[in-house]
Amino acid sequence: xxxxxxxxxxxxxxxxxxxxxxxxxxxxxxxxxxxxxxxxxxxxxxxxxxxxxxxxxxxxxxxxxxxxxxxxxxxxxxxxxxxxxxxxxxxxxxxxxxxxxxxxxxxxxxxxxxxxxxxxxxxxxxxxxxxxxxxxxxxxxxxxxxxxxxxxxxxxxxxxxxxxxxxxxxxxxxxxxxxxxxxxxxxxxxxxxxxxxxxxxxxxxxxxxxxxxxxxxxxxxxxxxxxxxxxxxxxxxxxxxxxxxx
Numbered sequence: 001x002x003x004x005x006x007x008x009x010x011x012x013x014x015x016x017x018x019x020x021x022x023x024x025x026x027x028x029x030x031x032x033x034x035x036x037x038x039x040x041x042x043x044x045x046x047x048x049x050x051x052x053x054x055x056x057x058x059x060x061x062x063x064x065x066x067x068x069x070x071x072x073x074x075x076x077x078x079x080x081x082x083x084x085x086x087x088x089x090x091x092x093x094x095x096x097x098x099x100x101x102x103x104x105x106x107x108x109x110x111x112x113x114x115x116x117x118x119x120x121x122x123x124x125x126x127x128x129x130x131x132x133x134x135x136x137x138x139x140x141x142x143x144x145x146x147x148x149x150x151x152x153x154x155x156x157x158x159x160x161x162x163x164x165x166x167x168x169x170x171x172x173x174x175x176x177x178x179x180x181x182x183x184x185x186x187x188x189x190x191x192x193x194x195x196x197x198x199x200x201x202x203x204x205x206x207x208x209x210x211x212x213x214x215x216x217x218x219x220x221x222x223x224x225x226x227x228x229x230x231x232x233x234x235x236x237x238x239x240x241x242x243x244x245x246x
Contacts, residue, residue, distance in 0.1 A: 016037065017037065017041065021038065021041075022034075023037050023038070040077060043077055044073040044074060044077055047069065047073045047076075047077065048070065048073055051068055051069050051070050051073075052070070054066050055068050055070075089123065089124070089125040090123065090124045090125070091121070091122070091123045092120075092121070092122045092123070093119075093120070093121055094119075094120045094122075095117075095118065095119045095120070096116070096117070096118045097115055097116070097117045097118075098115060098116060099113050099114060099115055099116075100114060100115070100116045100141070101113070101114045112144075113142075114141075114142035114143075114144070115141075115142050116139065116140075116141050116142075117139070117140045117141075118137060118138070118139045118140075119137065119138050120136070120137045121135070121136050121137075122134065122135040122136075123135075129164055129165075130162050130163065130164045131162070131163045131164075132160075132161070132162050133160075133161050133163075134158065134159060134160040134161065135158060135159055136156070136157070136158035137156065137157060137158070138154070138155075138156045139154065139155045139156070140153065140154050141153050141154070141155075152190055152191035152192075152193070152197070153193070154191070154192045154193060155188070155189060155190055155191065155192065156188075156189050156192055157186070157187055157188035157189060158186075158187055159184060159185065159186045159187070160184070161182065161183070161184040162182070162183050162184075163180050163181070163182050163207075164180065164181050165178055165179070165180045166178075166179050166180070166181065167179035171210075174210050174211075176211065176212075177208065177209060177210045177211070178208075178209050179207065179208050179209075180206070180207040180208075181205075181206055181207075182204070182205045182206070182207060182219075183202075183203070183204050184202070184203040184204075184205075185200075185201075185202050185203075186199075186200065186201050186202075186203070186223075187199070187200040188200075191228075194228070195226070195230045196226035196227055196229060196230035196231070197226065197227065197228050198225060198226050199223065199224075199225035199226075200223055200224055200225070201221055201222065201223025201224075201235075202221070202222055202223065203219050203220070203221045204219070204220050205217055205218055205219035205220065205239075206218050213244055213245045214242070214243070214244040214245070215242065215243050215244075216240075216241075216242050217239070217240065217241045217242065217243075218238075218239075218240050219238070219239045219240075219241075220236075220237075220238055220239075221235075221236065221237050221238075221239060222235075222236045223235055223236075
């Protein structure tokens with residue numbers, strides 16, 4: 001039987017820095033200068049080191065859930081480098097779909113596969129010194145027929161928030177401290193197929209950051225919600241909280 005090629009592939013490799021870190025100006029004509037490229041490369045290396053450290057902390061139980069960015073440093077850094085503060089706006093889309101039940105055991109089907117699907121859109125912008133951000137999500141759950149009507153198979157919610165920093169250095173003993181005013185609106189519908197089972201609230205607050213890693217929060221929260229029988233309940237509260245990251 002004669003031999004014949006059934007698969008062939010070419011992989012191209014583009015390199016704009018030589019082994020000494022010198023920039024190939026011909027490849028990047030009218031784009032970036034050598035100093036900008038070196039700065040971007042240094043940031044990529046730093047991003048890789050931080051990513052590896054965070055991943056090890058997460059695996060050892062000393063840090064919460066962390067999605068690794070290894071191998072995608074250029075993509076994320078390039079997108080961030082193209083943004084101009086106060087001019088550009090960011091919009092993100094994400095989705096998840098997967099089984100939430102055990103439907104197979106050692107290759108044998110023991111239950112019908114039931115999926116959880118989540119779609120999310122988020123956005124952020126800076127206007128007149130205010131950082132505006134928001135997120136909306138929709139979740140769909142495959143509920144077994146016998147439990148339909150007892151458990152919700154569709155949920156949705158969103159939040160919109162505006163934050164304005166002020167008073168940097170007002171506390172003279174903490175020159176890098178800063179205050180921030182916040183206004184936020186949250187809404188969650190726990191079952192979109194029935195009236196009620198929803199919650200909405202507005203939060204107005206003031207934050208104080210003595211350092212970039214620590215914050216003290218004073219919030220006034222006013223909201224309303226409805227139970228599964230569509231009964232209305234109102235609530236208001238004052239919350240004080242603190243958080244730090246280490």
